[in-house]
Amino acid sequence: MTDLLAFLVTLAVLIPIHEYGHYRVAKACGVRVLRFSFGFGRVLWRRQASPDSTEFTISAIPLGGYVRLLGHGDSATLPPQLRAEAFDNHPLRHRVATIAAGPLANLLLAIVLFGCASWIGMDEPVAQLGTPAAGSVAERAGLRSGDKVLASSDDGMDWQAVQSMPELIGEAVEAIADGRKLYLQVDGSAVGNGHRIVVLDTDKLPSREIDASTSRQLGLSLYGEPIITRIIVGGAGDRAGLHADDRVLAVDGVSIADGAQLRERIRVAVDGAQGRAMHWRIERMGQTQDIDVQPGVVDEAGTKIGRLEILIGGTPQMVHVSRGLVDGLVRGAQRTWDTSWMTLKMFGRMIVGEASLKNLSGPLSIADYAGQSARLGIASFLSFLAFVSVSLGVFNLLPLPMLDGGHLMYYLFEGLTGRPLSDWWQQQLQRAGALILVLMMVLALSNDVVARLPGLH
Known part of the structure; x- marks a missing residue:
């Protein structure tokens, strides 16, 4: 329930902000806005102050929204008295500003959200390191x-x-x-x-x-005491007789400094397809004991690793991280820029095959992350909203037909040649863009499903 509620809040914040960017700039430029819709499909609720004003609607499918502008693609059929308010009849700078305003609204929102998260602050573990992995x-x-x-x-x-x-x-x-x-x-x-x-x-x-x-x-890992905090019933650690709160002092005669070192020792305790028996020295309720432990073996990306099905590591040292008003906004702007640039580079690497298409996440993953961040507190949830807002803004600026970036490419062509792209070319590009977007949505949703099916990822 928390995941669903947090996901709905995410949609309710980010989609209207994006569409409001288009709406507000269109109105400022003198373009008539016919409809401002949250969602697609059948209209569930509508409000319109007068026949000449904007109609505000909520529709059945909340995975998006749109602003319908007068004369966007059909200005030639309008009566003469309305043509001055038609989108296509406005100067190029007005059209560019209106289309770009949606993604820019998302980026501006991200700055504010990151800033708010910085002002509130979060309790985070200090940057104290555990034992690095061998060869890292x-x-x-x-x-x-x-x-x-x-x-x-x-x-x-x-x-x-x-x-x-x-x-x-x-x-x-x-x-x-x-x-x-x-x-x-x-x-x-x-x-x-x-x-x-x-x-x-x-x-x-x-x-x-x-x-x-x-x-x-x-090889960067968080420092944690080599203490067992949880035992999975029926797992290899449970069968070996380990208990919660056991402190591991040594493994096969080697002193254990922290939880990271212990996890690494378990990970590499594999002989072929079998777990390799280890001799542990532990401290339990003030008493030192020796115990033999044999991990199970699982496959991780084609590599056999040992696993005991236990949780390791005491509570890390925490610090409350917060910033002042100006510093928080500066930090918000920097994080928005860094996240935008990284998101754009990730899209680029996926296109050329340097990054896996598994990085595309769909609504199920977003709902998971939304719920997880909400459970961590308001600052964490605001940061999550900011990350998604950046992703939404950058994605819409991609030069794909059907997206804001595709329309901006049309206007770039018009600015360079002095004439708009022909209707025939726009229709062909729209078809291609729609196909690409459908394929991306199917891939993102399949990634979500596969990630939740054991043994398939």
Whole structure:
């Protein structure tokens, strides 16, 4: 129920804002707006102040909306007294502004939403690192368990404070997407590593796609105590006799520093198709015990890994991250720009085959994310709304017929040649654009369904 309600709120906020952008600029330019609709299909509710005013409607299918403009594509059939208000008869600058206003409204909304989330603030885990995976970028850079990241930089000169682990991961994701290195100021004095600067070779990762494989190769993990917090009944850990609140001291004679190191030891405890038996030393209710543990084996992207079906890691140290009015808006504008650029690059990489089409998400995934963020608090939900608003704005600016970006391409052609694109070409492009959009929607929905079917992803 939370997922559905959060999803409906998402639609109720983002779709009207997009259409209001078109509506408000059209009215400012003197274009008559015939209808402002939330949703498609059969009209469920309507309101119109007078026969000459805009009709506001709510329709049956809430996955979108539209603004119907007088004379958009049919101005030649209008009576003479209405032609001055027809969209197609207005100057090119008015038409460009009206079409571009929808996506720009989404981007402006994202700035405000990101800013509001920054003002409210969220409790986030501090950027204290667990043991990096063997051979990862983080391990090669010299990062160790217990290191705290204080600041990051693109060039080692201009530094930005890192307040939390999500901020650090966000900086790393941007560095991977941009194909550049990431510089970090690190304080490891609490674990004897001292204060130093390390360089992550994120530019050398084989893929710029952000997935589980790339995250593992990056090797940044949150520090957590090597404590078992939950046992799945009937799983390999339960069968071995492990209990919740057990602290793992050593595995096969090797001291365990944190939860990340313990997870890695379990992961690699595989001999062929069988889990490899491990000898654990644990602390339970103040008493030290030795116990033999054999993980089960699962397939992860074609690789056999060990799994005990337990949750590991104590509660991390948290920090409340918030910003002032101006700083929050500046941060909101920066996050909107960064998210827009990354979204655009991801679309580009999917088109040329450098990124998987599985990155396309449909309504089921959006509903899941909406519910998850809502349960984390208002600031988290506002950030989610901002991300979706950016995605909606950038997507609508793509140069595809049927989208706002496609209409802007028509106007670019008109501006360069001095004549509008012919009706025949517009009709052919509209058909092609409709086909592309249908294929994208089917693919996004199939990704949603497959992601929820065990064994198919």
